[in-house]
Amino acid sequence: MITQPAIKNSYTTDKSAKAFLVLAMSYLLFGLLLGVIGGFQYILPPFLKDQLSFQQTRPLHVYLVITWLFTAAQAGIYYYLPRVSNRPVYWRQGVWLHFILQLMVSLFIITCFFLGYFGGREYLEFPPLLGAFILLSWIPFAINFFFTLKPNYKTAPVYIWMWSTGIIFFFITLSESYLWLFDFFHTNIVRDVTVQWKALGSMVGSWNMLVYGTGMYVMEQTSGNSKPARSPIAFFFYFLGLTNLMFNWGHHTYIVPAAPWIKNVAYFISMTELLILAHLILQWRKLMSEARKNYHRMPYRLLSYADGWILLNLTLAIIISVPAWNYYTHGTHITVAHSMGATIGINTMLLLASVFYIIKKEKPEAFEKRKPWVGKGIVITNIALFIFWASLLGSGLVKISSKSNNESFYNMMQKCQPYFKVFAYSGIVILLGLFILIYSAFKILSGKKELKTL
Amino acid sequence: MIKIVAFISLFVAYLLYSIIVYTKGTEKNIVVSADEQSRIKNGSHLFQRYNCTACHQLYGLGGYLGPELTTAYSDPVRGELYMKAFLKAGGPRMPNFHFKEEEVNALISFFKYVDTTAITYKTH
Numbered sequence: 001m002i003t004q005p006a007i008k009n010s011y012t013t014d015k016s017a018k019a020f021l022v023l024a025m026s027y028l029l030f031g032l033l034l035g036v037i038g039g040f041q042y043i044l045p046p047f048l049k050d051q052l053s054f055q056q057t058r059p060l061h062v063y064l065v066i067t068w069l070f071t072a073a074q075a076g077i078y079y080y081l082p083r084v085s086n087r088p089v090y091w092r093q094g095v096w097l098h099f100i101l102q103l104m105v106s107l108f109i110i111t112c113f114f115l116g117y118f119g120g121r122e123y124l125e126f127p128p129l130l131g132a133f134i135l136l137s138w139i140p141f142a143i144n145f146f147f148t149l150k151p152n153y154k155t156a157p158v159y160i161w162m163w164s165t166g167i168i169f170f171f172i173t174l175s176e177s178y179l180w181l182f183d184f185f186h187t188n189i190v191r192d193v194t195v196q197w198k199a200l201g202s203m204v205g206s207w208n209m210l211v212y213g214t215g216m217y218v219m220e221q222t223s224g225n226s227k228p229a230r231s232p233i234a235f236f237f238y239f240l241g242l243t244n245l246m247f248n249w250g251h252h253t254y255i256v257p258a259a260p261w262i263k264n265v266a267y268f269i270s271m272t273e274l275l276i277l278a279h280l281i282l283q284w285r286k287l288m289s290e291a292r293k294n295y296h297r298m299p300y301r302l303l304s305y306a307d308g309w310i311l312l313n314l315t316l317a318i319i320i321s322v323p324a325w326n327y328y329t330h331g332t333h334i335t336v337a338h339s340m341g342a343t344i345g346i347n348t349m350l351l352l353a354s355v356f357y358i359i360k361k362e363k364p365e366a367f368e369k370r371k372p373w374v375g376k377g378i379v380i381t382n383i384a385l386f387i388f389w390a391s392l393l394g395s396g397l398v399k400i401s402s403k404s405n406n407e408s409f410y411n412m413m414q415k416c417q418p419y420f421k422v423f424a425y426s427g428i429v430i431l432l433g434l435f436i437l438i439y440s441a442f443k444i445l446s447g448k449k450e451l452k453t454l
Numbered sequence: 455m456i457k458i459v460a461f462i463s464l465f466v467a468y469l470l471y472s473i474i475v476y477t478k479g480t481e482k483n484i485v486v487s488a489d490e491q492s493r494i495k496n497g498s499h500l501f502q503r504y505n506c507t508a509c510h511q512l513y514g515l516g517g518y519l520g521p522e523l524t525t526a527y528s529d530p531v532r533g534e535l536y537m538k539a540f541l542k543a544g545g546p547r548m549p550n551f552h553f554k555e556e557e558v559n560a561l562i563s564f565f566k567y568v569d570t571t572a573i574t575y576k577t578h
Contacts, residue, residue, distance in 0.1 A: 041519070045546050049549060053549050054509055054517070054547070055504070056508075058508040058517050059508060118503060118504070118505035120505045120506065120507055122507050153457065153458055153461075154458070161461075176472075185476075186498070187482075188482045189567065189568050198472070198475060235457060247471065252514060256514075256574065257574045258480050259479025330514045331511055331514050331518070332518075333518060335514075408531060409521040
C-alpha cells in the first residue's frame with residue numbers, strides 16, 4: 001500500500017498562505033467582538049465608557065475588519081499564485097517578511113488604539129506613520145504577485161486584471177489619503193474632505209477588486225469552467241467596476257461645497273451601476289438554478305449568498321447615489337447598512353468561499369466531518385445579517401424623519417433605541433455564526449496532515 | 455490589445471481628474487486673521503488627536519454615536535455655549551476629555567470655520 005499527501009499540487013508557500021489565512025480570521029474574530037461591544041455602547045451608553053470608550057472600539061473594529069478583508073484576499077492570492085502561474089512563488093522569504101511586517105504593524109496599531117494615540121482620520125484612525133508601514137508591508141506582496149505571475153494581460157483572465165488593479169490602486173489611494181499631511185490640503189477643509197472622500201472611496205474599490213477577483217477564481221475552480229473569466233461580458237463589467245472605482249466616489253460629496261462638476265461626474269458614473277443591477281436581475285433565474293444545483297458545494301453556497309447580498313446592496317447603493325435622496329440618507333445608518341451589507345454580506349461571504357475552498361483542498365476529510373457545522377454557520381450568519389441590515393435601515397429612516405421635523409439629536413437617538421437593540425442583539429448572532437465558521441476553519445487547519453491511499 | 459489601451463486611457467483620465475480635483479473647485483474663499491488661522495489649525499489637530507471622528511461627523515465623514523458637527527456652531531439649538539459645555543464636561547455618551555480653556559477655544563474656532571464653509575448644508 002502506497003501513501004502520499006492528498007494534495008499532489010502543493011507548494012512550499014502553502015504554509016505561509018495558511019498562516020495568512022489564520023491571521024486574517026483572527027482579525028475577523030476580534031473585529032467582530034469589538035463591533036459587538038461598540039453596538040452595546042449604542043444601547044448602554046455607560047458600558048465600558050471609561051475603560052474602552054467608543055472612541056477606541058470603533059477604530060479597533062474598523063481597522064480589524066478592513067484588515068480581515070485584504071489579508072484574507074492576500075492569503076488566497078498567495079495560495080493561488082503558483083497554481084495560476086504554474087511556478088513557485090518568486091520570493092518565498094518575501095511572503096514571510098510580509099507576514100511579519102503586517103503582524104507587527106497590526107500590533108502597533110492595536111496598542112496605539114488601546115493607549116489612546118490616534119491619527120483621527122476616518123478609516124485610518126491610527127497615527128499617520130503607521131500608514132507608511134502598511135504601505136511598506138505591501139511591497140513584498142506586490143513583488144511576489146507581479147514577478148511570479150509575469151502576467152500577459154492580452155490573454156490573462158479577468159481575475160488577474162482585478163488582482164493587479166487592486167494592488168496598484170491600494171498603493172495609490174493609501175498614499176493619496178495622506179495628502180492631508182501637506183498644508184495645501186489640510187488648511188482648506190473643503191479640499192481636505194473632498195480628497196479624503198476621493199481616496200477612501202477608491203480605496204474601498206481597490207480591496208473590492210482583490211476580493212471579487214478571488215471570488216471569480218474560486219468560481220472558476222469550483223465550476224471547472226474557465227470560459228466566464230475570459231468572456232467579453234466579464235471584461236465589460238471589470239471596466240465598468242474600474243470606472244466606478246476611479247470616479248464614483250463623488251456621490252459621497254453631494255453635501256460638500258466643492259464644484260458641481262465633481263458631483264455630476266459621480267452621479268453619472270454611479271448610475272452605470274444600473275447596468276450591473278440589470279445584468280444580475282436578468283441572470284437571476286440562471287444563478288438561482290445553478291445555486292440549487294451546486295448547493296452541496298460549500299464554497300458555491302457562500303458565493304450564492306454573496307450574489308444575494310450584491311443584489312440588495314447594489315439596489316441600496318443606487319438609491320443613495322441619487323442626489324435628492326442622498327441629502328437625506330447621508331449621515332444616517334442607511335450608509336452603515338450599505339457598508340455592513342458590502343463588508344459582511346458580499347466581501348466576507350466571497351472570502352469565506354475562498355477560505356473553505358483552500359481548506360477543502362488541503363484537508364478534504366476533516367472538512368467533510370465539519371461540513372454540517374459550516375453549513376449552520378453560513379445560515380445563522382446570513383439570517384442575522386439580514387435582520388441587522390434591516391434594523392440599520394429602520395434607524396436610518398427614523399433619523400431622516402427626525403431630521404425633517406427638526407428634532408434634537410437626543411430625541412432622535414431615543415426614537416432609534418428599538419432599532420439599536422435589534423442591531424446590537426443581531427450583532428451577537430452574527431458573531432456566533434461567524435465564530436462557528438472561524439472555529440471550524442481553525443479546527444480543520446490545525447488537524448493532522450491527511451494521507452491518501454492509492 | 456483593446457483591453458490594455460482601455461486600461462491606459464482610463465488610468466490617464468483618472469490621473470488628470472485627480473489633478474483637477476486637487477486644484478480646482480475647492481479654492482479657499484474664507485479670509486481669517488493669522489491668530490484665528492493658528493487656532494483653527496490647532497483645533498483641527500485636536501479634533502484628530504482625540505479621534506472625535508469616531509462619534510461625530512464633519513461633511514458626512516465619521517461615526518454616528520454623537521451628533522453631526524458641520525453646522526453645530528450656527529445651529530440655533532446648539533451653538534457655541536452648548537458646545538463649550540460638552541467640551542468642558544462631556545455628556546452621557548461623551549467622555550470628559552479635560553480640555554484646557556485654550557483647547558476648547560481652538561476647537562470652537564475650528565467648528566466655526568467648518569460651519570462658515572458649509573454653504574451647501576445651509577442652502578438645502
